[in-house]
Amino acid sequence: MIIEHPLLGPRDAAEFTYLGDAAMIDRPDWQSGDAIREFHDYLYLRDNPAGEHRELWFHEQGDRSWLVVTRNTTTHEITKVELARDTALASGRHR
Amino acid sequence: MNYSGFRVFWEGLTGNAGWKPAWRDPDPRAEYDIVIVGGGGHGLATAYYLAKEFGQRNIAVVEKGWIGSGNVGRNTTIVRSNYLLPGNEPFYEFSLKLWEGLEQDFNFNAMVSQRGIVNLYHSDAQRDAFARRGNAMRLAGADAVLLDQDGIRELCPFLDFDNARFPIRGGLWQPRGGTVRHDAVAWGYARGADKNGVDILQNCEVTGFQIDNGVCKGVETSRGKIRAKKVAVCVAGSSSRVMERAGMRLPIESHVLQAFVTEGLKPIIPGVITFGAGHFYVSQSDKGGLVFGGDIDGYNTYAQRGNLPVVEDVCEGGMAIMPMIGRARVLRMWGGVVDMSMDGSPFIDKTAIEGLYFNGGWCYGGFKATPASGYCYAHLIARGEPHPVAVDYRLDRFRHGAMIDEKGAGAQPNLH
Numbered sequence: 252m253i254i255e256h257p258l259l260g261p262r263d264a265a266e267f268t269y270l271g272d273a274a275m276i277d278r279p280d281w282q283s284g285d286a287i288r289e290f291h292d293y294l295y296l297r298d299n300p301a302g303e304h305r306e307l308w309f310h311e312q313g314d315r316s317w318l319v320v321t322r323n324t325t326t327h328e329i330t331k332v333e334l335a336r337d338t339a340l341a342s343g344r345h346r
Numbered sequence: 347m348n349y350s351g352f353r354v355f356w357e358g359l360t361g362n363a364g365w366k367p368a369w370r371d372p373d374p375r376a377e378y379d380i381v382i383v384g385g386g387g388h389g390l391a392t393a394y395y396l397a398k399e400f401g402q403r404n405i406a407v408v409e410k411g412w413i414g415s416g417n418v419g420r421n422t423t424i425v426r427s428n429y430l431l432p433g434n435e436p437f438y439e440f441s442l443k444l445w446e447g448l449e450q451d452f453n454f455n456a457m458v459s460q461r462g463i464v465n466l467y468h469s470d471a472q473r474d475a476f477a478r479r480g481n482a483m484r485l486a487g488a489d490a491v492l493l494d495q496d497g498i499r500e501l502c503p504f505l506d507f508d509n510a511r512f513p514i515r516g517g518l519w520q521p522r523g524g525t526v527r528h529d530a531v532a533w534g535y536a537r538g539a540d541k542n543g544v545d546i547l548q549n550c551e552v553t554g555f556q557i558d559n560g561v562c563k564g565v566e567t568s569r570g571k572i573r574a575k576k577v578a579v580c581v582a583g584s585s586s587r588v589m590e591r592a593g594m595r596l597p598i599e600s601h602v603l604q605a606f607v608t609e610g611l612k613p614i615i616p617g618v619i620t621f622g623a624g625h626f627y628v629s630q631s632d633k634g635g636l637v638f639g640g641d642i643d644g645y646n647t648y649a650q651r652g653n654l655p656v657v658e659d660v661c662e663g664g665m666a667i668m669p670m671i672g673r674a675r676v677l678r679m680w681g682g683v684v685d686m687s688m689d690g691s692p693f694i695d696k697t698a699i700e701g702l703y704f705n706g707g708w709c710y711g712g713f714k715a716t717p718a719s720g721y722c723y724a725h726l727i728a729r730g731e732p733h734p735v736a737v738d739y740r741l742d743r744f745r746h747g748a749m750i751d752e753k754g755a756g757a758q759p760n761l762h
Contacts, residue, residue, distance in 0.1 A: 252653055265655035269645045269760055271599065294757050295688045295744040296595040299586035301648040324600070324647045 254320060255332050259313060266312035272297055273305040273319045276339050301325055307335060349453055368533060369540035374547050374569050378406045380727060381565055381574035383552050383588065384581035385409025387418035387528075388705060388712065390535035390546075391720020392580060392727070394452065397542035399721070400728035405544045406574075408567055410551040414532030417583055420650070420682035421713040422605050422637050424618050424629060426463045426523035427488045430479045433738035433750040434691060435486040440735045441718030442488065442522060448717060454534030456526050457632065462617035463523030464493070464501060466667065468512040472622055476518040483520070491519040501616055505667055512623035512666060523618060525629050531716055555592045555702065562592070562702035578703040578727050582692075583683040584648075585706035592699060596706070597688040597744055599759040601642045602681040603710045604652040606660065608674040610634030619667070626663025628671070636674055638664060642686065642710060644760040652681045684710050689749035690762030694723050694732065694739040703727055704741060709762055 252264035279289035301324055308318045317335035322328065347353070347366060357364055380396060382389045385407045396402040407413075425445050427438035449456050467473045473492075480490035491497075494516045495507060507514045536546055547569065554566040555577065564573035581588050586596050615630040628638035640660035643652040657679065664671040687693065687707035692715065694705050705723045708715060722736035732739070743749055744757070755761035 263655070264645075264653065271646070271759070291745050292595070295597040297586070297597070297599050298595060299599050299646065301587050301600075304646055306646060322645075325649055327647065327649055327653075 252327055252329065254308060254318065254329060256310065256313070256318065257332055257334055258316065259310075262310070262313060264308075266310060267308040267318075268311045270307040270309060273307050273335070273338070274298070275307060276319075276335065276344070277342065303330070349455070368537040369546055372545045372547070374406065374408075374550065374567070374572055375545065376571075377564075377573040378545070379404040379574065380406075380576045380578060381572055382407045383565065383577065383579045385413035385536070385546060385548065386416045386580070386582070387414070387532050387535065387716040388582065388708075388719045388723070389580040390532055390539055391716050392578060392705070392723045393539040393544045394535045394542070395721045395724035396728060397539055397544050400724050402724075402728055403543055405539075406547055406572065407539065407544060408547045408550045408552060408565065408572070410549075412548050413536050413546060414529055417682045417684065417712060418532045418716070419529050420605070420680060421528055422627070422629065422639050423525045423528045423631075423713065424463065424523070424627070425458075425526050425714040426520055426618070427486075427714075428463065428465065428479065428483055428490065428518065428520050428523065429752060430482050431750055431752055432482075432486075434752065435482055435488065437718055437722070437735040437739075438715065439483075439486050439488045440721070441715050444717035444721060445526060446522070448534070452534045452538035454530060454537060456530040456534050458524070458526050459632070460522050460524040461629075462501075462519060462521045463620070464498065464517040464519045464617065465620045466498070466505075466514050466517045466622045468515055468623045470515075473515060480518050489520055489522050491521065493517050493519050502619060504614070504670055505619075506669055509666060514667065517622075525618065525631070527632075528713060535720070552588060553591070557592060557699055557702075560698070561700045574701075576701050576703065576727055578705065578723065580705040580723065582685045582706045582708045582712055585685050585704070587648075589704065592697070592702060594697060597741075598685045598707050599646050600648055600683050601644065601686045601760060602647045602649065602652045603639065603642045603684050604656055604660070604679060604681045605637065605639040606657075606676050606679045607631070608636040609677050611636065611674060621663045621667045624659070624663040624666060626660055626667065628664065628668075635677065636671065642684065642760060643681075648683055650681050650683055684708065684712070686759035686762060688744060688757040688759060689751040690753055690755065691750035692719070692739055693741050694719065694726060694736045695741040696726070697741065
């Protein structure tokens with residue numbers, strides 16, 4: 252697989268390590284009354300879809316940026332690559 | 347019809363006219379006591395033991411494609427019970443004992459071949475870890491022998507003992523480990539289940555569950571609705587996709603594991619050999635091909651094929667321990683989709699929905715577990731409580747901090 256890095260251009264997927272579902276960017280609120288259940292679900296449960304999947308890749312052998320890659324899990328086709336930082340800021344995270 | 351040497355001889359004399367299909371191809375009935383979703387090794391084994399050991403009747407196995415079309419036909423056929431943790435080892439040893447009696451039990455030649463498995467170690471620390479693992483195995487009634495370098499030389503003289511980076515110091519040997527003809531396991535269980543009255547319904551995809559007030563009352567399939575008192579899902583590789591139809595999210599990611607076979611060679615590999623410093627394992631099939639594999643690819647996928655970086659990594663592992671493998675040519679390679687769970691261990695449990703049971707999360711090690719998985723799942727379904735060797739395989743174990751993490755890698759499925 253070739254990942255189209257937003258800053259560096261096309262890079263071999265072997266340069267990256269994989270973390271998983273990009274939903275992990277959104278940590279639950281630790282002060283929520285239901286925090287224990289929310290953190291259990293956040294840590295251990297996954298949607299694991301067959302089809303389009305937004306996921307976190309870390310460019311470990313490159314510029315060490317985190318990317319959000321939109322990839323089809325049935326074909327391995329990559330349709331979108333964003334910097335995870337941009338995704339997090341756009342969703343309201345301040346750091 | 348009973349299979350035997352005499353039968354083969356007799357059929358040979360009478361023009362092989364007496365052989366019959368090994369199982370029926372019935373139409374779905376409107377209702378069963380138990381519907382098992384998934385006609386792979388585990389599903390068929392579950393049906394077989396439910397009928398044979400737990401006295402259940404009126405059982406159906408529904409399968410989307412043809413039986414044995416999933417991972418039971420895509421694995422590297424290794425059986426072993428060399429686990430460390432108390433939640434795992436007794437279960438896998440129970441499985442190995444079932445393998446040992448399986449062919450007599452279901453009257454089918456599954457070519458169970460206990461040629462032994464050796465895990466190589468390359469450092470003092472690894473030797474200590476393997477000594478501990480061997481002791482844990484023996485405590486659970488399994489066999490384990492810690493071999494030094496001379497012992498390994500006797501077993502496998504062709505290894506690269508003096509490798510500059512990872513010299514081979516010895517290994518943990520389990521003589522009772524080995525290989526089994528994988529397709530024959532599915533066929534043997536299917537034939538055995540059918541003989542005991544189980545309906546095997548192929549080309550019958552489950553498209554939904556009939557759930558009424560938290561009680562599962564049946565399944566909707568591509569061949570019509572089937573009512574059932576109990577529905578047991580057993581579809582590792584596709585667990586998340588199927589359980590989503592019952593509104594459940596699972597502690598599972600789907601990943602691809604690749605495997606490779608070379609051209610047929612004369613007998614050279616005595617049993618199963620695994621590399622301790624990278625991820626590589628190899629055995630030799632009865633046809634002579636070297637069967638080998640290594641790590642999973644490491645990203646979510648439902649495609650039954652992997653990518654080249656892992657191919658390279660696996661072949662490097664092979665070259666590191668036995669450079670002679672470089673002379674062999676790879677004939678085939680393929681991938682199988684596996685349920686990678688959050689702690690690397692499986693699930694055999696009830697769900698929060700009454701009458702709905704779940705078996706999955708077998709990671710890359712489901713084949714060796716087939717008999718015990720079927721037996722313990724059947725125990726749970728028939729008796730309503732887990733089998734003593736499978737009590738820890740609970741779906742809610744992460745909620746209670748009771749994970750079974752052999753590798754200590756944490757909630758990161760691609761690291762297990």
